[in-house]
Amino acid sequence: MAQAIAKSDYTGAAHAPTKPTFGLFARPTAKTGLVGWLTTVDHKKIGMLYGGFAILFFLVGGIEALMIRTQLIVPNNRFVSAQLYNELFTMHGTTMIFLAVMPLNAAFFNLLIPIQVGARDVAFPRLNSFSLWVWVVGAILLNVGWISHFVPAWDFGGAPDVGWFGYSPLTSKQFTPDLSTDFWVLGIQLLGLSSIVASLNFIVTIINMRAPGLTMMRLPVFTWMALVTSFLLVLALPAIAIALVEVMFDRNFGTNFFEVSGGGQPILWQHLFWVFGHPEVYILILPPMGYVSEILPTFSRKPLFGYPIVVFSGVAIGFIGFGVWSHHMFTTGLGTIATAAFALATMAIAVPTGVKVFNWIGTLWGGRIVTRVPMMFALGFIWMFMMGGFTGIMHSAAPADAQQQDSYFVIAHFHYVLIGGATFALLAAIHFWFPKFFGRMVPEFWGKVSFWLIFVGFNATFFPMHFLGLNGMPRRTWTYDANMGWNEGNLFATIGAYLLGVGIFTYFAVLVWSFFKGKPAGNDPWDARTLEWSIPSPPPEHNFASIPKVHARDAWWYEKTHQDEIASEKAELMKAEEAHGGIHMPDQSWYPLFAAAGLLIGAYNFAQLKHPVLILGNQVLSSHLPLALAGLGILVLACYLWSLEGPGGYHIHLDAKGNATESRGGYHH
Amino acid sequence: MSAPATSSPAAGHVEPSKFHFYIQVAMILSVVTGIEVVLVYLPLPKWFVVTALVTLSAGKFMAVIFYFMHLRWDKVFCTILFFIGLILAGGTMWALLHLFGAEASKPISSIVGLLVF
């Protein structure tokens, strides 16, 4: 017990108030308002910010998709130009992956992990805030190019147009001389930085901040998948980070990594990209598998079937996922042996994935399935993901893939796993946890309406694409001829996409309505299993009145069936905590935000390093170097002040009714 | 790694000084480096030198992480954590070198000059 209490102050430092020795800015304390959100270190607020931005970008990416579909509705359409179309699919892919699904997962990591492990925050709260703002900076850089479509004077050459995997040598200065590619390179780089930092934080949080009694094999499956995902992120992102550095050097400093004239081999980019890129697709799908593994048992009224093997297969998927990257390169002339090796390794992934599917079905088996909206999306996930998985297996047969690669068959495959899989699970998760974090229910009726619209619209959009692909339609085609036999399939897919759009729109419109008008939810509207349902909705800043003690895998189900035992245990824990000086909470800070601002200034100017700085058409500096260095300076300074500032902290005291008062004894170091 | 927080090991201990031990490790490391440099000049078969170099540097590597970086005295989880990265990085390097070493991967840069117009 003593450990549990001590954990509220993880530095283990003295509690005696000391005078502040260093400080440039007063530490922000506002909990609401702009300052409150900008400087927050509260994992729940950070999670909501991630979620809000991600949904925004999901809609942006969706609108880009609708423009793509509109262009393809009839042959030889001229709704958008070839150039704009190329920007659209590049930004659609990049946006959906890096700015929608990944941050939505990050949102749930933030919202749920600390609560599910029974902690009050992540291990490094300020670092967490830094990850968020760096992500925002990356998102800005990626999208800044759109400006030049509206303000030609900002001569960025439009949005990035190199495809989401930016194959060299198309990214070299010779073929895409404009700045859009530089922004793409730096934008992705910063998003990667953000993800690595965030993942390190989650790894430490999950491994080290578990409540007493919460052994690894009692962790909720979602948390386990988050852990595996975090490992994938920290291990996969470095590959693309280096590859991006190499492109950047090629573009700006004359290196030859991918410059053929200097002996470079563009295929190296593909290897490095997919060394990251394939684990990336599991980064996108493992957290969704986690949500589904939480939702299915809850609505089957039955613990997850085969918990250990579900966990283990998640780890196995992550691990094997590092050894299959070249299945994206079957057509690049790898030679027979390498092709065969990667084909077989790829097939192997079906086994652990299948294990998960089987155990989900095992969970349903013999349960009492309650088809609430989250459950509908979760069941939809199993069906749709399975279909996407099967087309993945079809791709892994390398000779057959020679026909499918870069055709609409691939588009069908990955939208089934990305929408039917990742997005369905995310929509399930949003609906499932919305009551927890906003305290209001989403109406079932409208939820189901949106589900059916999305389900039907999705299949109408992407099922025909299998046939388009087999009928020879290459992807990334701005337009196509009327005599290719693709007219009807495309027309149908486009109408499906509109239907899907209506569905998605309904889904989010209902959420907005519920936010204001939804019925109050109570703590545990779904009669669920994990710790987050044991605390109020929305959760108080400190999450737990007392750090819980975990007795079983489905911790909250256990507590609900052992109420007397738990009640006395809780009372004792709370008393001990108050005796210790109250609940220790970390202080807010400006510096993560400042550091990110430094990165923004630095990266924005670094992207245009060799260009003169113009103000109203007049040249004020011959290059952006000084501004880039200024950004770097701000970054370093902010980091230094950040480290001097220390984690700080204050205490929350709860009275008998659970009302909180704060005491700010001073600063800790 | 799954040890819950409830078990409370014995109270802290005073850190014994490892001063002399560290000096010894450092001396061994320097000597090994010396051997490495000399090795490449000796008239030994190539495979032997390569094997020796790889072994020696791997040994140095391990010495630094296990002694200087305390892994030997830390919870085994730290070792596992680091080796996940190390093994994946090593495996990826191995695979890349094989991929690029394959016959199919010989670049044609020597004739590229002819193709450029």
Next chain:
Amino acid sequence: MSSHAATGAIDHHHDHTTATGIPNKKLLWWAFLASDCMFFGTLISTHLVYRLNPPPGNAVPTEIFNIELTSFSTFILLMSSLLMALAVNAIQRGNVKSTRLMLLGTMFFGCIFLGGQVFEFTHFVFVKKMTLSNSIFGSTFFTLTGTHGTHVAIGVLLLGMMYVRTFKPTSGNGLLRNFAHLGAVCVTMGVSFIWFVPGMIEVIYGLPLGEFLSHHAVPLSVGVAAFIAVLWFGRTAGPVEFGEKNAGDIEAIGLYWHFVDIVWIIIFTAVYLLEYL
């Protein structure tokens, strides 16, 4: 002192407030180093991939390298690792004075290494005519060793910050003084690895000492002044809020520093020595 004081000593390897007993910071750094393995793995792969099939007209490494100097640098970096280990050892025993000395030593050895690299790079570019862009070997070599060098430089900066932190007074606002102190440390280190160490190497290779001194008179005197300032700041410090309890912080930076060292161990073998076969 903290509640730990009551129980006697601080257990530096285990933190009983975490679920695993491993301190958070230590876990963070180890996880980061696992990630950094992939960074360098990718970079070294890039380099070796192009060594495997060098294009015609590529630079010839053995004609460019100066293996004696590099061996010396390698030795220096190893020794800096030793000093780093000793710094951790010292702070764990509460010996702040010795810690400071060891930190300075580590930093200085790091600067010798960096200085060697500065010398090497300028030598390669201006004498051996190998640049970042005129051969693929130049591209991969400079990027790989440059990234490593950047790691070392960041390490020096972190050590400098940590060093200055050991002077953090127990009360009063010492921010300005702290900045000045850090500035002095940075200038000293910067001058030593950009001008002083490369210059001394030139001297060893035959440049008359006087010529070296007169050539770089300005930066060298700035460096000397900064060094005096460092000594001055070091002498006049009062009671400080730094001690045994901060061992974890120093250890964390130590992990990073040693890692940079082991990366060099690999680079030294894979990039340099293997070329001589």
Next chain:
Amino acid sequence: MAQRTPLMPPLLHMTRLRSASRPILRLIAALTGGFALLLLTGCSKLHQVFSLSGPQSTMVTAGPVASRQWDLFMVTVWVCTFIFIVVGSVLAYAQIKFRAKTEADEHAAPPAEAGHGNPFVEIGLIAGSVILLVFIAIPTVRDIWYTHDVPEDEKAGAIEVTATGYQWWFKFDYPSELVKLPNGGEAPLSTGNELVVPANTAVRVQLRTVDVIHSFWIPKLAGKVDMMPNRGNFLWFKADKPGYYYGQCAEYCGESHAIMKFRVIALSAADYIKWLDNQKLSARTVTAQSLAADAAITHVRFASLKDTGPNSTLAGSPDFDADPFAAWKKMQDHDAGENAALITAGRKNFSDKTCITCHTVRGHEGIGIAGPELTHVGARSSIAAGVLENTPERLHQWIKDPAYFKPGNKMYHGGYIDVATGQPKFTLSDSEIDTLVAYLHSLK
């Protein structure tokens, strides 16, 4: 295990659904599903949505490589369908059988210690999956070797060509077919955008690129292989019978990637020889006398397009779509009503308007290599890398505004206008273009 009390009911109401809204929901579900079906049938082209019979179909194969690939694909389809049916049935059964039927069901207490998996079931399923994968793996590995290179016993008879990708067109060289250059020396026969090969003969294509990555794909004959800078990739295929096949670049390669196409024309052995002989000739020079000499030639021209406005479909004419191979063959003949004066003027304009700096017309003035070889362009069925049918109207439109049909096109950017200044390099009147068209179409 401690005592078990029933689960406490949820603290607040769950939104009830059982009652009124369920039928409505069912209706909506049925309606949206029905809507989709209606759409399918309503456009009376249901089968077209799932059509696999287009000119780039991977199912309607015309050579051993592509049919192997399709057969392998079908193996994967059958295995996956089998699993889908088995797993799907169990899932569907569970979903229906185990749904909560009463209010009480919805709050049923979870079983105490159930559902921790069953090792035998798990291992059985794993083993089952592995066995099923072996069914896919074996033909996969076999076909990797088969599709990789020309089989040993066909190597001797195989022909070798080189395909080179340019942004955004293809050049084809026949290394073993040398042509005499007008100013002495020999060079491999070279054509653009239409690859002519003998049927029933293995063709080994060396894949090269001068700029970015392209990919060489003729779906009916063989899956794609990329044209990677700095790599000596190749692919092989064989056309079972003479025919006309559509191909397309399948790797994103910049602005006009979508319309970087090409054709493969497979000819009988005898026709192929005839074609080669004609190709090896220098460019045809038309004069009044030469026209009189070959008066007795059948004149065939494709039906022109009905609609030539800017938004018109760019597809081929009905004749062409019906039988492109026949159309191609007819294209080999001289055009009707050739006008020697016009052609001669065109030849002069071809020099004056700097066309010669980018295009080769072997035997005439053209010596450039930045654009496709035009020595026999009049005998091609398509122009601009398969985008336009080679009719006088289309050719006229192309020469008039290449950038309209191919955004980013190098003929316009760099040929017609100076990239640095954006200034046009010359003017082209419609009548001048007519002369150019006449000239180019005379190059049979």
